[in-house]
Amino acid sequence: MADSAFESRIEQALEDETLRRNFASALGAFAARRRSVFPDGRALERLRTQAAAIRDRALARLPELLEELESRLTANGIRVHWAETAAVGCRLVLEILEAHGVRRVVKGKSMVSEEMHLNAFLARHGIETVETDLGEFIIQLAGETPAHIIVPAVHKNRAQIARLFQEKIAGAPYTEEVTELNAIARRTLRERFREAGAGLSGVNFAVAETGTLCLVENEGNGRMCTGVPPLHIAVMGIEKVIERLEDLPPLLRLLTGSATGQRVTTYVNLISGPRRNADPDGPREVHLVLLDNGRSAVYADPELRATLRCIRCGCCLNHCPVYARIGGHAYGTTYPGPIGKVLTPQLLGIDRAGELPFASTLCGACEEVCPVRIPLAHLLRRLRAEAVRSPASRGDRRGSGRPDRLERLAWWAWGQAVQRPSIYRAILAGGRWLGGLLPPVGPLERWMRTHAEPRFSRRNLRRILRRQGIPDA
Amino acid sequence: MSLAPRKPARVQLFATCLVEAFFPETALAVVELIGREGVAVVFPPGQSCCGQPAYNAGFREEARAAARRQMDALAGELPIVVPSASCAGMMKHHYPRLFPDPAERAAAERFAGRIVEWSEFLVRGLGVRLHDTGPPLKVTWHSSCHALREMEVVPCAKALLAGLERVELVPLSHETECCGFGGIFSVKQPALCGAMAADKLADIQATGAERVIAGDCGCLLNLQGAIEARGLALRAQHLADFLRERTRGG
Amino acid sequence: MPEPRARERILARLRAAPREIPPRPEAEARPPAAPGPETAAALEAALTAMRAEVHRLPGGRWAAELRERLAGRGLSELLYFPGSPWAVELEEAWTPAAQDSPRLVAWEGAVEDFRGRLFSAAAGITAAAAAAADPGVLLLRPGPEEPRLLSLVPPVHVVLVPAERIYPTFEDALADGSFAPPLAANLVLVSGPSKTADIELTLAFGVHGPRELLVFILA
Known part of the structure; x- marks a missing residue:
């Protein structure tokens, strides 16, 4: 049976022992740190309930909050732009940069900008964008995309990074000392911060009440990007707005605790405006691009809307047995892991990414840790049902997850059998007679790639029970 | 009380x-x-x-x-x-x-x-008390995802195991990790299913126990199939079968 | 440049969706707590755990004491902002200059004219407007009296924290005047020196921001 591109990437990833080791050790450490930062299980459950309610309420009032946010930001001197698609968002950013004659940009970590493929777009228009988060810097040098939402270079070990720096950074010696590697990055990037004409960033939360953009980070590169250049452009998905400032403390606790097991990040940067008249520094202009890019379509369905609660902590990745084994790149999407499997088919279309929700055992480990209680396993099931219902796909049928005729026929037959006791009993009898003598084709062939052939029992449960005097009613 | x-x-x-x-x-x-x-x-x-x-x-x-x-x-x-x-x-x-x-x-x-x-x-429901009649035995336990997270009955299974005096329970190092079955997942993603089952078997073997007990037939089908494909000297058994075996004549 | 219809279309799509608005979630009922003597100790413990260095200074002659504590640390200079309300006390304490303490250097003008100097400075000093013992954060409020970059660009950040503004929790600190609207253009919570664990989760300090955070709590 021909495998899809996704399946081939999975098989490749499974064969890469280094990759699996790198992921397994990192994710195990994150999970352990999370447990230690939330030692009181009941308090954590209360906090998760509170955070889910905060996000739910914000989503329920989303159009009103976006308007409130816009008007507060505008009053604070931050210019707000709206983009329906990634392409429009990219163009808006480019137009702002071109209006200021900016050619060099420093950038803080932003998943939404990855979703927009912003760097590549700006490069095509002659604008150089330098990623300044250490992990992002590493993968930019390697010409890769993030393998994880929070720790983008988690798939690389120090030897791989040492070789990369030696190759790509002029004058950098080969060293596997982490402090040395950090020092090389610091030296390289400090010049970039000084010279950049603009800083780009994402947004973790936007507070409607006060017109404030909240950015969390540990390195200080985000503060550099939003504080050193004369122009700061932030990009944000429309779902990231929250109602009030008082909603921030519980969300921040959960975000950092769930993401990296930290009580708090080194910096929480609250931006409510550009430099004011008497200020000695700060950007002269701050812009915010609000990106829809399919989110309003997700929003339309009250059940699927829970997807938009996500605060991008990556905790579901850290606890996912599938992600742990294949890493982020195998998904071939901006957002990997459980949340990626739920979000991507909704953003790109079920006919293009419908197979993603099937790549889960529905074990529920993600749901158990999600800080905003997104019912991930339930949404995966829902999206599987959507894939089954979806019309014929535009491209790779296997990528759509849409079952072929044979599978549809099999499920139809299954439905007939489980509804009719006589057929069901006949099939059981057939199994007892056949034992393990099924031809290894189709699903059974796939099962038998790693398993022995299942053998039907020769024993007839119903007959034995009857003999034991167990009544049939 | x-x-x-x-x-x-x-x-x-x-x-x-x-x-x-x-x-x-x-x-x-x-x-x-x-x-x-x-x-x-x-x-x-x-x-x-x-x-x-x-x-x-x-x-x-x-x-x-x-x-x-x-x-x-x-x-x-x-x-x-x-x-x-x-x-x-x-x-x-x-x-x-x-x-x-x-x-x-x-x-x-x-x-x-x-x-x-x-x-x-x-x-x-029944407050069952068991009388272990079997020989000393070392086993390990696999928590099925649905027993653990959906039905939340793992404590009950463990209480039953703890009631067997001569059975030593050696915990898995990744007890709560999925075995990789996932029903349709096992045939849609055979490579992943196999990799997860292999890791689970390695974890089981590391305990030194010759039997892994579970309370879910999907996991058992997966584990037993993977065990047999590898020809390992291990056995995956349903907790009910195990209890019946251990309390025979008791 | 902007496309006004995009806004309307996005909002219209959101409004068209079926919505039920739940009540605002109840935060855990907890009496608001005010700063107290034990909060300073808790803050000290939390910051120290995040690899900050914490000192206590007497309220009266804090500047002179600060100079003594900074002496002999090998700091060549200390950059400060003359517009800060406590700048005069600092200047007085540093007069006359001495060999063993860092040279006091004043920030001059707007950042555009000072950027080169800023990026070569060895240390900067700012003050925190408030702090919270849990989760152990200092609240910086840059503005006309304090540049944003003074607490970020030099590799050593010296920060003064008034003890009476240390709140038990972040939630409590929201009651501080610093959070009264309209908010300052920039507010920053800081919990320690700049750090990263992006390479093999190995913790390293001072990747972009300060490598050292020296906290001085003023009684």
């Missing part, structure tokens, strides 16, 4: 399709363990599959049809004992979600209220 649990006179058994097809002795073990406590078991003959395979494959209509069939076949007021946590979870937590129609949903909710996973029934 021990509270006498409310013991029903009779229960219905929902055997599950995997048990009927592959592990009939598991149903017999459950019937025996319950029968010993003086509770009568009835086996409604119209039962088939809970519908979870279709539900998880995205075939909602077929899953609904299966659910309707079971609700019909297992009508009445008696508790319904299920020897597999994932099937129990399907019937208890997902049946109500299958039906948009309020009347059907209400019926599904009443039905869901009767579902009880067998180990929970033994511990919380």
Whole structure:
């Protein structure tokens, strides 16, 4: 049976022992740190309930909050732009940069900008964008995309990074000392911060009440990007707005605790405006691009809307047995892991990414840790049902997850059998007679790639029970 | 202090399709363990599959049809004992979600209220006390995802194991990690399923135990199939079968 | 440049979706707590755990004491902002200059004219407007009296924290005047020196921001 591109990437990833080791050790450490930062299980459950309610309420009032946010930001001197698609968002950013004659940009970590493929777009228009988060810097040098939402270079070990720096950074010696590697990055990037004409960033939360953009980070590169250049452009998905400032403390606790097991990040940067008249520094202009890019379509369905609660902590990745084994790149999407499997088919279309929700055992480990209680396993099931219902796909049928005729026929037959006791009993009898003598084709062939052939029992449960005097009613 | 649990006179058994097809002795073990406590078991003959395979494959209509069939076949007021946590979870937590129609949903909710996973029934419903008659033995335990997160009955299974005096339970280092079965996942993503099962087997082997006990037939099918494919000297066994074996003649 | 219709279309799509607005979630009922003597100790413990260095200074002659504590640390200079309300006390304490203490250097003008100097500075000093013992954060409020970059660009950040503004929790600190609307253009919570664990989760300090955070709590 021909495998899809996704399946081939999975098989490749499974064969890469280094990759699996790198992921397994990192994710195990994150999970352990999370447990230690939330030692009181009941308090954590209360906090998760509170955070889910905060996000739910914000989503329920989303159009009103976006308007409130816009008007507060505008009053604070931050210019707000709206983009329906990634392409429009990219163009808006480019137009702002071109209006200021900016050619060099420093950038803080932003998943939404990855979703927009912003760097590549700006490069095509002659604008150089330098990623300044250490992990992002590493993968930019390697010409890769993030393998994880929070720790983008988690798939690389120090030897791989040492070789990369030696190759790509002029004058950098080969060293596997982490402090040395950090020092090389610091030296390289400090010049970039000084010279950049603009800083780009994402947004973790936007507070409607006060017109404030909240950015969390540990390195200080985000503060550099939003504080050193004369122009700061932030990009944000429309779902990231929250109602009030008082909603921030519980969300921040959960975000950092769930993401990296930290009580708090080194910096929480609250931006409510550009430099004011008497200020000695700060950007002269701050812009915010609000990106829809399919989110309003997700929003339309009250059940699927829970997807938009996500605060991008990556905790579901850290606890996912599938992600742990294949890493982020195998998904071939901006957002990997459980949340990626739920979000991507909704953003790109079920006919293009419908197979993603099937790549889960529905074990529920993600749901158990999600800080905003997104019912991930339930949404995966829902999206599987959507894939089954979806019309014929535009491209790779296997990528759509849409079952072929044979599978549809099999499920139809299954439905007939489980509804009719006589057929069901006949099939059981057939199994007892056949034992393990099924031809290894189709699903059974796939099962038998790693398993022995299942053998039907020769024993007839119903007959034995009857003999034991167990009544049939 | 021990509270006498409310013991029903009779229960219905929902055997599950995997048990009927592959592990009939598991149903017999459950019937025996319950029968010993003086509770009568009835086996409604119209039962088939809970519908979870279709539900998880995205075939909602077929899953609904299966659910309707079971609700019909297992009508009445008696508790319904299920020897597999994932099937129990399907019937208890997902049946109500299958039906948009309020009347059907209400019926599904009443039905869901009767579902009880067998180990929970033994511990919380019957207050079973076991007498271990077997030789000293080292085993390990695999928490099925549905037992752990959906039915939350792992403490019951562990209480039953703890009641076996001569059985030493060696925990897995990744006890709560999925074994990789996932129903349709195992045939849609065979490489991933195999990799997860292989890691689980390595974890089991590292305990030095020769048997892994679980309470879910899906996991057992996966683990036993992977064990046999590798020719390992290991055995995956349902907790009910294990309890029956250990308490024979007791 | 902007496309006004995009806004309307996005909002219209959101409004068209079925919505039920739940009540605002109840935060855990907890009496608001005010700063107290034990909060300073808790803050010290939390910051120290995050690899900050914490000192206590007497309220009266804090500047002179600060100079003594900074002496002999090998700091060549200390950059400060003359517009800060406590700048005069600092200047007085540093007069006359001495060999063993860092040279006091004043920030001059707007950042555009000072950027080169800023990026070569060895240390900067700012004050925190408030702090919270849990989760152990200092609240910086840059503005006309304090540049944003003074607490970020030099590799050593010296920060003064008034003890009476240390709140038990972040939630409590929201009651501080610093959070009264309209908010300052920039507010920053700081919990320690700049750090990263992006390479093999190995913790390293001072990747972009300060490598050292020296906290001085003023009684």
